[in-house]
Amino acid sequence: MRIGFGSDIHRLEEGPPLMLGGIMIPSERGEAAHSDGDVLLHAIIDAILGALGAPDIGELFPPEAVRKGESSSVLLRSVMERLSPRIINIDTIITLEEPRLSGYKQEIRRSVASLLGIDEDRVSIKAKTAEGLGDIGQGLAVRAEAAILLE
Numbered sequence: 557m558r559i560g561f562g563s564d565i566h567r568l569e570e571g572p573p574l575m576l577g578g579i580m581i582p583s584e585r586g587e588a589a590h591s592d593g594d595v596l597l598h599a600i601i602d603a604i605l606g607a608l609g610a611p612d613i614g615e616l617f618p619p620e621a622v623r624k625g626e627s628s629s630v631l632l633r634s635v636m637e638r639l640s641p642r643i644i645n646i647d648t649i650i651t652l653e654e655p656r657l658s659g660y661k662q663e664i665r666r667s668v669a670s671l672l673g674i675d676e677d678r679v680s681i682k683a684k685t686a687e688g689l690g691d692i693g694q695g696l697a698v699r700a701e702a703a704i705l706l707e
């Protein structure tokens with residue numbers, strides 16, 4: 557078995573969509589990024605790469621290799637096809653002040669399970685706020701973390 561951990565943070569700004577786990581969440585602010593900025597998928601990709609001892613997401617997909625606004629689902633699918641990780645389970649945390657994600661967690665879970673090709677009961681999506689503290693608490697950024705177990 558091999559464990560992997562990934563973390564990502566993006567600034568939030570008016571204009572781009574808020575993408576989390578391949579789902580567009582209605583929001584006035586979205587991730588500033590070269591790709592679609594999906595912090596959850598970026599954290600998941602880095603967790604998979606970490607478990608396999610592979611180069612990280614920044615090395616694998618440098619900005620010049622990614623189209624502007626590229627869907628992070630495409631990047632994750634590419635990693636799945638290239639490396640064929642056998643996933644036991646994945647646990648994630650999204651930290652975002654607004655909007656509250658409780659109504660979207662199930663949809664995000666379904667999307668992540670589908671992208672990873674595993675059952676939903678092997679995917680955990682947890683959402684929390686930063687209690688108003690720091691940049692995330694001020695609504696300036698969103699963070700995601702992911703731990704993954706492979707066999």
Ligand code: MG
Nearest residue numbers: 564593595598
């Ligand atoms: Mg990122």
